Structure formats: structure tokens, C-alpha cells
Amino acid sequence: MASGTVKWFNTAKGFGFIQPDDGGSDVFVHISAVEQAGLRGLNEGDLVNFELEQDRRSGKLSAGQLVVTGQGAAPPRSGGGGGGGFDRPRGGGGGGGFDRPRGGGFGGGGGGGGGGGGGGGRPAGDPAGAGAGTVKWFNPTKGFGFIQPEDGGQDVFVHISAVEQAGLRGLNEGQHVAYDLEADRRSGKTSATNLRVND
Numbered sequence: 001m002a003s004g005t006v007k008w009f010n011t012a013k014g015f016g017f018i019q020p021d022d023g024g025s026d027v028f029v030h031i032s033a034v035e036q037a038g039l040r041g042l043n044e045g046d047l048v049n050f051e052l053e054q055d056r057r058s059g060k061l062s063a064g065q066l067v068v069t070g071q072g073a074a075p076p077r078s079g080g081g082g083g084g085g086f087d088r089p090r091g092g093g094g095g096g097g098f099d100r101p102r103g104g105g106f107g108g109g110g111g112g113g114g115g116g117g118g119g120g121g122r123p124a125g126d127p128a129g130a131g132a133g134t135v136k137w138f139n140p141t142k143g144f145g146f147i148q149p150e151d152g153g154q155d156v157f158v159h160i161s162a163v164e165q166a167g168l169r170g171l172n173e174g175q176h177v178a179y180d181l182e183a184d185r186r187s188g189k190t191s192a193t194n195l196r197v198n199d
Contacts, residue, residue, distance in 0.1 A: 001049045002027075003069070009034075009042035018048060018063050027052065029063040035161040036143070037066040046071060131156065132178040132198065138163070138171035145171060147179065147192055156181065158192040166195040 002020055004027065009016030014031035027050070034042060042048070047070030050063040131149050133156065138145025143160035156179070163171060171177070179192035 001051055001065075001067075003047070003049045006042045006044055006046040006048060008044050011041040016042060018050065027061065027063045028055070029066070030055070033062065033064045033066055035159065036064075036164075037068070038161055038164040039066070039068070042066075042068070043071065129181045130179065131181060131192075132176070135171045135173055135175040135177060137173055140170040147177060156192050157189065158195070162191070162193045162195055165193075166197070168195070168197070171195075 002022070004018040004020040006029075007017045007019045007026055009029065011031070016029050017026040018029055019026055029042070029050070031041075033050075034040070046068050048063070049067045049069055051065040052061050053064035054060070055062045131151065131153075133147040133149040133151075135158075136146045136148045136155055138158065140160065140163075145158050146155040147158055148155055158171070158179070162179075163169075176198040177192075178196040178198055180194040181190045182193050183190055
């Protein structure tokens with residue numbers, strides 16, 4: 001397992017980079033790897049262990065199986081410039097980019113977590129209520145499933161990250177659970193979070 005320091009992570013865009021301790025090239029990290037670790041985002045300066053994996057889409061190496069081993073300081077809320085993304089010019093400060101010398105390139109430096117919620121890049125989704133219901137099905141291999149609400153409403157999506165955050169390995173069909181609802185930042189649909197198993 002490799003180790004490194006989070007160079008920057010933009011929760012709104014869903015990716016960032018880790019600077020490996022061995023001094024090699026920066027390693028891309030996607031939001032899906034972060035969510036699989038049960039996290040909502042990473043902070044600049046977080047110390048992490050990770051496995052190098054080949055991205056199925058791009059074929060390039062990326063970080064997977066993340067474990068945060070130390071907390072970095074939360075990015076500053078104001079001042080300094082900071083970095084835009086690959087589609088915007090950099091502000092004042094910040095670093096270079098993906099395999100490029102300092103001074104410009106694919107990522108810019110990490111400023112304030114991009115549009116990710118100003119409080120350290122770990123924003124919660126928009127609260128949308130709470131509920132309880134029965135697990136309709138859950139597939140741990142695919143990483144998601146659905147809960148049938150006891151009030152008879154539309155089935156509620158549940159992601160593996162919510163299950164893991166509850167300290168569970170999976171959910172069983174017919175299991176009764178309580179949950180909070182939040183609006184998914186990508187799809188806008190609601191999903192279950194803060195799961196509690198009701199035995």
C-alpha cells in the first residue's frame with residue numbers, strides 16, 4: 001500500500017490529487033474511491049494510504065482503497081488565491097498540476113475546496129427529511145440497493161458508503177432500517193444516509 005498527502009480535492013467536481021511520499025508523480029483520486037472509503041471528501045494535507053489501481057475508463061493509474069491516517073488542516077476560507085480547475089486560470093498561490101511543473105496545468109492548487117462547501121471540503125448533502133422502511137434489496141458487489149419506505153412512498157436509494165458509515169458490511173433483504181434522506185449532489189435525487197438498523 002502506498003502513502004501520500006492530499007494535494008487538493010474538489011468535492012464539487014469529484015476529483016483531486018495525492019502527492020505520494022515516494023516522490024513520484026501525483027496520483028489522481030476520484031470521488032467514487034473517496035465514497036467507497038465512507039468519506040464525503042478529502043482535505044488538503046490529509047495523510048492517506050492507498051492502492052494504485054488502473055482506472056476502468058481512462059486506463060490511467062488512480063488511487064483506490066483509501067484510508068485516511070492523519071488529518072490535514074482545513075483549507076483557509078478566505079485570502080490567497082488558490083486554485084481553479086483545469087478549465088479556469090489559477091488564482092494567486094497553489095501548485096502545479098498533474099505531471100506538470102509548478103506554474104500551471106491540469107489542476108491548479110487547492111484553494112478553498114472549490115464549490116465544495118467552504119467548511120473543509122466535506123459538505124453534507126441537502127437534508128430532505130427522515131424515514132424508516134424495509135430493505136427491498138441490496139447488492140454489495142454493485143454497491144447499492146433500495147429501501148421500501150413504510151409510508152408507502154417511492155423506493156429510496158441507498159449507497160454502500162452510507163452502509164459502511166453505519167458500520168455495516170451490507171444490508172439484508174427484509175431488514176428494517178431508519179434513515180435520514182438527503183439530496184444526492186450529482187443526480188439531485190434523494191438517498192438514504194445515517195442508517196440505523198431496527199431489530
